[in-house]
Amino acid sequence: MSNTSDFRQAIRKAQGQTLVGPNVIVKALPYVGAGLVLTALGTYGGIGVINSYPGLFMPTFIGALIVELILFFVARGVAEKGNNSLALPMLATYSLLSGYTLSGIVYVALSTQGVGAQGIGIAALGCGVTFIAARQIGSNLSEEDGLALTKTISLGVIALLVVLVGQMLLSLFGVYTPTWLEIGISGLGVFLFAGVAVVDFYILPRTYRDDQYLPAALSMYLTYINLFIFILRLLIALNGRD
Template sequence: MPASSNFQQAIREAQSSALVGPNVVNKALPYVGGGMVLTAGGVAGGLALLASNPSAFQPLFWVALIGNFILFFVAQNVALKGNSSTALPLLTLYSLLTGFTLSGIVALAIGTAGIGSIGVAALATGVTFVIASVLGRRMSDSVGQSLSAVVGLGIVGLLIAMVVQIIGGIFAPGVFHGGSFELLIAGFGTVLFVGAAFVDFYTMPRTYSDDQYLAGALGMYLTYINLFIFILRLIIALNGGGRRD
């Protein structure tokens, strides 16, 4: 999961209260919002393809997923160098491809819990953003660094659990691809990325310079995309989606 690199880097670098980029959060926020809008457009495109030509969706999904993974590292590297003119189109494409890859889980959520589930997930993500933007900036160093460490360890634990789910699903899909195990992962992931939302507002100005605002925007964007995904997974699990009897 590319999102984990953001937290690991933040934990390593946020070791003191010195602000590297005091204005980086305010500069990054418009691009986080823009990325979300582009992602919604990518989701709409994916849903349209699923409805009109479902047989073409799966191969395009894998192409988009692999391309998105590669594009993440390229865009992050360019953004860290402060080369905004090159990073911005890369991040634009990254956001669109991310939306396309999310269209499958969005379609599953709609089929399982109705179109309202998307609104609930989006609203919960937005409310978390508002609260985190206020409280995250005001965290003390002791609280901020402790929460950063907890989130970092949580990311490792979540990755291990997801690997177990993938491998276990091959041998016992009824156990690992639905029911209590999926509910556990979805709930843990939701709580984890709520915490990560607060961490972002603390670590960003201590990790990125003002010229690296697009790198900061990418990290924060990933936090909220992952939060949205795990809220959807939680809603699907609570409504019995993916359960195999």
């Protein structure tokens, strides 16, 4: 959910602007793909730790999450300044750590009857299909429609973030979300981040120059990961209900 803080800034930058980076999406996509490969490797390593050293996973998960958050802000700042040679290894490390922190939900998916490896493949395929459709839609939005959609999705994601924080706080006190509500939250997350994917293809060419492909790639990567997480959550909730 790290990219939710970028929406308001992106809206301000995009308002009244024509394309400043018409080729930034094309340049960013290979780095998105490479980041996802590294994420898959990190997830594989995390699952290996869960299986072989289960007591070690949670401490390393917390450590990886802290480093991941720090790297996100530092790497994004460096990339936005155009220092790609320094930002690239930081973003690569971020992708690996992101995979490690994803391994928990992937492990649950693999252990849930009716989801398993097939469900993970469905989630990944769903993200890919969404991005193909989102590129076609987002690239052809008018200025008025693009800004309206961006503001609407922004408000929705902020509301979703508030719900997720509340859900996490309740779980600390032993109050867990009923299955029907988890299905609703997960379904809303899928819907909103599909919208974010459309917004990315509208906003990014109006926000980043062609040489700022790394921060654009980071934004698309985060959208893909969040969409993947919510699709998996939805599949787990649907198949794991009592």
